[in-house]
Amino acid sequence: MRGRQGRSRSPLLDQDNRTKWISRTIARFGRYNQPHGLRVCSQGSFSLTNLMESWGHREGVSRQEVLHAVRVHMFHEDGMQLRFEIKQKRDDTIIRVMPKRGLFAEHRSEGGRDWNWHSREDDCRQGPETPRNAVQDSTGGTGHGAASSSTEAYARASMRPIPKKAPLPPPPSYKAPEPRSSQAGPNPARVIPARVPVKVEEPDFDPEPETDEPDQKAPDPPPGEHWEEFEDDGKPWFYYSGPKGHWCCQGPGQPVLPYEMPTME
Known part of the structure; x- marks a missing residue:
């Protein structure tokens, strides 16, 4: 023993x-x-x-x-x-x-x-x-x-209130149009600079590794950690946001599907 x-x-x-x-x-x-x-x-x-x-x-x-x-x-x-x-x-x-x-x-x-x-x-x-x-x-x-x-x-x-709609991402930032030239008439002639020989050296360091992408493997079905329940038109559904990315599920026993975040047009 x-x-x-x-x-x-x-x-x-x-x-x-x-x-x-x-x-x-x-x-x-x-x-x-x-x-x-x-x-x-x-x-x-x-x-x-x-x-x-x-x-x-x-x-x-x-x-x-x-x-x-x-x-x-x-x-x-x-x-x-x-x-x-x-x-x-x-x-x-x-x-x-x-x-x-x-x-x-x-x-x-x-x-x-x-x-x-x-x-x-x-x-x-x-x-x-x-x-x-x-x-x-x-x-x-x-x-x-x-x-x-x-x-x-x-x-x-479930003991917490269920929001009626899933949160939407903020609208994309406004991009101002580029100012136009105030000069009238035809465009001035382009000046092409003289070519100067430059010695190209290889970098002496390794490129930075790419950031880890979220695990694309689907998480376990709800309920569980990182799962939240929502309701649309009286029908409940579950939303996952965690280490494995964004997923959704219509309920227990239903398949877990990738969730595409909506965009503002």
Whole structure:
């Protein structure tokens, strides 16, 4: 056992089985309040940074692997009920583990009323808060049919106002026309200077390397880091601006496409 100190205890699995192992482990953490050091709120939410500090770094699991596993296994096998919810904050990512199937209504109605983050402040001081938003209040947000689509689920998890339009770049700077010559009549004769021999020397330094272009590989689909949600004519869509450039996506399960910044004509 002494020889295993400082080594990752995560099992050696192929990609698919490793993703399943990560998602099952995270689900157990949110429901049974483990491991030691992980601050889990009464609703089963915790921050990604806290998860990495208490478990991920020790097991050799990266932040990208955690987000990938949560996205892949976000829904139960029926494709209707959520297993996880992700909410992106400015400084961190919040992961919520939903109650087990068949216990959702009981978990939400303990004490004869809905669980409310505002009424559970004492339990959540050590963990991230997840208040109810307008989408949950209008749809009821309880029962087996609460998450009828992935887009609706992410809309409930979003806590920031959604702008109606994506920001446009500033108009190009005005270029003044070149002044015309005030002289009248034909153009004066051009004076061709005499050619002087000049010795051309090669530069004694290497040219500066070109600046790195943004990675053209498409990022992982939303939600996640550097993704923002917008709404046009009542239809939500996602916009990415980060190290991989500019991308857009119509919603979870849709392809990630390059985003061309609009120009002012």
